[in-house]
Amino acid sequence: MVVVIKKGSEERQLNNLISWVKGLGLDVNRVDGENSTILGLVGDTSVVDIDLINSIEIVDKVQRIQEPYKAANRKFHPDDTVIKVGDNEIGGKNFTFIAGPCSVESEEQIVEVAKAVKAAGATVLRGGAFKPRTSPYAFQGLKDAGIRLLLEAKKQTGMPIITEIMSVAHLDLFADVDIIQVGARNMQNFDLLKELGRSDKPIFLKRGLANTVEEWLMSAEYIMSGGNNRVILCERGIRTFEPYTRNTLDLSAVPLVKEKTHLPVFVDPSHASGLSRLVRPLSLAAVGAGADGLIIEVHNNPECALCDGAQSLRPEQFEDVVNRVKVMLPLVDKKI
Ligand code: PEP
Ligand code: MN
DSSP states (O other): OEEEEOTTOOHHHHHHHHHHHHHTTOEEEEEEOSSOEEEEEESOGGGOOHHHHHTSTTEEEEEOOOSSOOTTBTTTOOSOOOEEETTEEESTTBOEEEEEOSBOOOHHHHHHHHHHHHHHTOOEEEOBSSOOOSSTTSOOOOTHHHHHHHHHHHHHHOOOEEEEEOOGGGGGGGTTOSEEEEOGGGTTOHHHHHHHHTSOSOEEEEOOTTOOHHHHHHHHHHHHHTTOOOEEEEEOOBOOSOOSSSSBOOTTHHHHHHHHBSSOEEEOHHHHHSOHHHHHHHHHHHHHTTOSEEEEEBOSSGGGOSSOGGGOBOHHHHHHHHHHHHHHGGGGTOBO
16 A cells, blocks of 8 residues: 655654554655655555545555565656665666676686676676586586685775675675676575565566466565565566567567656576577667666687577677667666
């Protein structure tokens, strides 16, 4: 339930209302937006008498929220959420490039790719240390050593880093990681989501391979209901009957999710297609659809990559994507 407060209301009256609602056993999420103050009431709101709240002097209107996701709902928070990571502001009118290899393979590799993607325009470095591979015989990532190498690349380039977590048990290893990624395969690992809800780090939540938009937003709600509102969503393609691409990029999800939530929405054209030659057109399409950023796999030597070489761009191809996206940004009212 959302309670919209009249402009210019007294803080004292507002605090009285908040205490009264909390006394009913509900949590209150206060958002001071540009145009209004909104109280989001979370919990069993059947105990609330809407007419009674409506009759309070400072209340402009009361609205029940039908959707099962509350904190992630745009009705709770009409303005776009902007998440600060290092010098980056993610979301709102900002457009952000995250780039780097699928997996961290060696110090030489990650540092070289980090320098190259930074020079091309990326402002966050990606690299997998714990890899969720379909086959147990495939390269599983360098694990804690991989995180140490990412931190070395961060030291040398100044770029914040994002890497995927697979287990709650590894959380301590992520202490110096700037953004924690929850991969598609873990989107509904509810114990992990709950634990990340207690963290203060931004969480990059990828859409599951076969999950609906509502399930995806409910996973964001798991994190947010624990107190961590710094969630970034990422559409990375869903499984359909089409075998020519690795997944099917659900581009319509981008404007749809931006309508339903206030969270930043990214697109991953690399995992969506599995084909490096499709990354550029899908990137441009994602910008047109209103994405807040792109996460793109870039490798200095894709033929020899230990994971996802076929979908990885070379640094110069990534730079070409960045330059073309820059031309498009004014059309979608965004800036780098
Ligand atoms: C990745 O980003 O390397 C990855 C494994 O992505 P996804 O979870 O989207 O498959
Ligand atoms: Mn990958």
